[in-house]
Amino acid sequence: MSRVLLVSAGPGAPGLMTVRAAEAVRTAEALLYDALVCDEAVALAPERCIRIRTGKRSGKASMKQETINRLMLRLARRGLTVVRLKGGDASVFGRSGEERAFLEANGVAVEIVPGVTAASAAAAQFGFPLTHRGEARRLMLATARTRDGALADGGWREAADPETTVALYMAGASAAAVAERLMAEGRRPATPALAVENAGRPEARLVRTDLAGLPAAVAAAAFEGPVLLLVGEVAAQAKDQSPRTVPIPVGRLAGQGA
Numbered sequence: 001m002s003r004v005l006l007v008s009a010g011p012g013a014p015g016l017m018t019v020r021a022a023e024a025v026r027t028a029e030a031l032l033y034d035a036l037v038c039d040e041a042v043a044l045a046p047e048r049c050i051r052i053r054t055g056k057r058s059g060k061a062s063m064k065q066e067t068i069n070r071l072m073l074r075l076a077r078r079g080l081t082v083v084r085l086k087g088g089d090a091s092v093f094g095r096s097g098e099e100r101a102f103l104e105a106n107g108v109a110v111e112i113v114p115g116v117t118a119a120s121a122a123a124a125q126f127g128f129p130l131t132h133r134g135e136a137r138r139l140m141l142a143t144a145r146t147r148d149g150a151l152a153d154g155g156w157r158e159a160a161d162p163e164t165t166v167a168l169y170m171a172g173a174s175a176a177a178v179a180e181r182l183m184a185e186g187r188r189p190a191t192p193a194l195a196v197e198n199a200g201r202p203e204a205r206l207v208r209t210d211l212a213g214l215p216a217a218v219a220a221a222a223f224e225g226p227v228l229l230l231v232g233e234v235a236a237q238a239k240d241q242s243p244r245t246v247p248i249p250v251g252r253l254a255g256q257g258a
């Protein structure tokens with residue numbers, strides 16, 4: 001039976017890939033990878049592996065989901081080991097559910113390799129927790145956007161709860177609408193808030209503000225990389241970049257080399 005691995009590459013720093021993810025890429029015969037995947041992860045694929053880039057950064061046209069699905073199926077039916085490599089955790093805004101359903105409906109077995117999502121990477125890098133005793137007892141991984149680009153209807157009451165940490169994905173462009181809505185639902189305008197660009201990578205950028213100031217702060221930052229917004233009391237604990245981690249070459253983690 002043919003098989004596809006839906007593999008999480010982590011937030012874009014090779015050291016934040018799991019060992020299982022690195023192994024999967026090293027055995028790939030066909031690799032379909034998204035825009036947020038780092039070059040080092042793609043470079044782990046064997047030389048003869050077919051490499052297909054499926055995504056471009058926001059705004060530019062990416063390959064249609066249907067095209068990606070068909071491609072994966074065609075390659076899997078040729079008997080190739082297909083690895084679908086995604087940024088962050090494949091199960092967090094990664095369409096792993098859609099891809100799994102399509103592949104399984106077509107008789108292809110699917111394995112999902114979990115990974116580090118952007119919110120975890122941002123918290124670790126900038127020294128704040130996502131939950132905190134007595135302060136944040138709920139973590140909400142949310143996107144404000146619906147398929148047609150409108151602001152989503154549900155969940156605002158929970159997001160406005162003072163003990164919720166809200167991590168907003170794909171929210172750069174809707175920061176103003178989100179902040180306005182959260183405050184309208186009763187979230188304190190002085191609630192600490194952050195915008196983190198390129199979380200997990202050496203070039204990561206942290207912008208500290210509060211809920212009321214979030215839209216202006218995001219606009220002023222003129223981000224170019226992927227951005228995660230974070231609203232909640234825990235954001236007050238954010239520090240400028242934590243001491244550099246000592247890099248460990250991915251090849252060694254995956255059992256290559258000395």
Ligand code: SAH
Binds near residue numbers: 087089094
């Ligand atoms: N599966 C990914 C999310 C994909 S949706 C994950 O688990 O992280 C794409 C959105 O994720 C981006 O718009 C941005 O909001 C966020 N994102 C992904 N990688 C990021 C990074 N390194 N730094 C900040 N935000 C990131």
